[in-house]
Amino acid sequence: MTDRPGDTDKFETMAVTHAEQPSHDDRAGDVTMPIHLASTFEVGGIDPDISLEDLNPDENQYLYSRLSNPTRHALEKRLAALEGGDYGMAFASGTSAIVATITASVSPGDHVVAFDDLYGGTKTMLKELFRERLDVAVDFVDARDTDSVSDAVRDDTALIWMETPTNPLLRLCDIEAIASIAESVDATLGVDNTFLSPYFQRPLELGADVVVHSTTKYLNGHSDSIGGAAVTSDEELANEIGFLQQVGMGNMLAPFDAFLTLRGLKTLPLRMRQHETNAAEIAAYLDEREGVSTVYYPGLESHPQYDLATRQMDGGGGVVSFELxxxxxxxERFVGELDHFALAVSLGGVESLIEHPASMTHSPLTPEEREEIGISDSLLRISVGVEHPRDLLADLESAFEVLD
Structure with missing residues (x-):
């Protein structure tokens, strides 16, 4: 499931050791990458012929931690390898990774086509920052229909921005087909892969130009670090994103958070398998439970895009949404009865969470905007953790019994 042709190491091996092998030449032989907290690094001497661009972290050449840091560099190398890309940049949040990636891809006067069912913060960013302040035209389309994307692109389209699955309705778009559309107009295709992680989906292999993550979610996996990342194999785009990370915005991931995410990645395959196992059981239970009108989970055969899910994804993931x-x-009564599902935003941690999109993650949208994309007041989103599924199911059943 996780093999990739041409790789020396398999996914599970890279998740544990890539860019972290001990070397007695430059450190004590730690079997895990230490936290390099230094803000600045000693250089060997004055050389007027060497510029900042000549410094190579792969050869242990460091100057200042905003530019590059050994712990962050190891994380960036591992994230790139897991996504099948050549360049990785780690940011202070998923939002900052998205801002930098979009900024690197568009200029004032350009046009963007985006999925209409995006995370509320991303949609607000595209409207209020890029459209209103930076003079970038943005059209939102229902990207489940590939033709709607094709119809929306123009000669000045510079970027197509997708999430798949989307948050919170778990709608999918055909990455490979949309990559062909992007190529036809010489636009960049960016895909937010946060909901599945590279364990279950690798958009670069399907033709995307750049992938972003909120590393806060599954990549870190323990709800104790905020971060983001962008991965690409396009050297020019990587240079633009890297410039914004290091100089233009100075918004890089701190060494301690890089360490936490490196640690979290070691168990990513194990966690993702359990997340999916538990989510599939809960989705099947909800699909049969009275009191539930609709279940959204791409691993269910009843999902309207199940065939696409099986074609471009290696698993259904760990998020389930449903309509009471x-x-x-x-x-309010339902969530108030839950013990094992904390009422909280975010997702991807080992603990189970439940949230109410209309009043929480998507509250920046107007009621009319939420209604337009299908986010009702009765919609709940579950981030299914790695607890025993029987405990989670019993907890849900107890909450339903209050409503029966």
């Missing part, structure tokens, strides 16, 4: 058959008062 009731109103806002029922939602």
């Amino acid at each position: 058959d009731g109103g806002l008062a029922d939602v």
